[in-house]
Amino acid sequence: MKGSSVAWAYLFIGGLFETVWATTMFLSEGFSVILWTAVTIPFLFVSTWFLDLAFKRGVPTGVGYAIWVGVGALGSVMVGILLFSEPATPVRLFFVLLVIVGIGGLEASSKKNVCKDVLSAE
Numbered sequence: 001m002k003g004s005s006v007a008w009a010y011l012f013i014g015g016l017f018e019t020v021w022a023t024t025m026f027l028s029e030g031f032s033v034i035l036w037t038a039v040t041i042p043f044l045f046v047s048t049w050f051l052d053l054a055f056k057r058g059v060p061t062g063v064g065y066a067i068w069v070g071v072g073a074l075g076s077v078m079v080g081i082l083l084f085s086e087p088a089t090p091v092r093l094f095f096v097l098l099v100i101v102g103i104g105g106l107e108a109s110s111k112k113n114v115c116k117d118v119l120s121a122e
Contacts (some may be wrong), residue, residue: 007057008107011064014050015071017043022076023083047072063110070103 021043028036051068055061077096080086 004057007054007059010050011054011059011068012071014047015068016075017047018072019075021047022072023079060110063106066106067103070099074099
């Protein structure tokens with residue numbers, strides 16, 4: 001079944017693992033802290049493995065990659081705010097909301113006949 005909910009779950013899980021490796025890569029200080037570097041590498045591979053699982057189950061390449069990156073980016077922003085005291089200004093949160101809307105729109109528009117249904121409703 002193309003684009004099944006399992007495939008989308010794999011994509012989301014991969015995005016969560018992307019958040020972990022992005023965070024641990026930050027903590028590795030340019031791969032100079034061996035412990036954090038050693039943690040980063042397996043999470044990077046697991047993250048891309050889940051992306052590949054989603055592709056193999058029918059998630060379109062462009063949409064899947066954009067959503068995977070978006071989930072990872074949102075997770076990284078949240079980690080930055082919660083763990084590293086990065087600013088949570090209204091403007092910054094507005095742009096986070098735009099990413100969320102974009103991810104939702106990409107997922108919704110990738111479903112079979114969505115564009116056809118929207119055009120026929122006019």
